[in-house]
Amino acid sequence: MAKPKMKEDYKNRIKNYQPKPPYFLNCLKAFIIGGLICLLGQAIQNFYMNVMNFSEKDAGNPTVATLILISALLTGFGIYDKIGQFAGAGSAVPVTGFANSMTSAAIEHRSEGIVLGVATNMFKLAGSVIVFGAVAAYVVGIIRYFYGIVF
Helix, strand or coil: CHHHHHHHHHHHHHHCCCCCCCHHHHHHHHHHHHHHHHHHHHHHHHHHHHCCCCCHHHHHHHHHHHHHHHHHHHHHCCHHHHHHHHHCHHHHCCHHHHHHHHHHHHHHCHHHCHHHHHHHHHHHHHHHHHHHHHHHHHHHHHHHHHHHHHC
């Protein structure tokens, strides 16, 4: 019985010594860096539309592929991790964050070989994201279907 009280006393005592997280500053950094990543994506899309004469619809796929390539290269050089430490969720939410996490997993396990190290560990993360995306799309599709029947 005394242990829960001791834990509670300990938590109350250390509260005074813990630094308060700068929530507003963290949100501002995430917003700015996430916005800059989106601005870069828009600039790349405009490049494909204006210079390569792609339509807006056709420029989407090469834009995403270019952002993924840039993110993978920056991860390989260790730059994206510094951006992520500064920006937090601002660098993790766009598609570049997903590419960073896959590339980081691949780099971490490269000593185990190409197939057993890089490929299998790289897709451990991707598999769960793809499965969640497919299940979420299915659920949203079912909701949309029944919404169309009712209304």
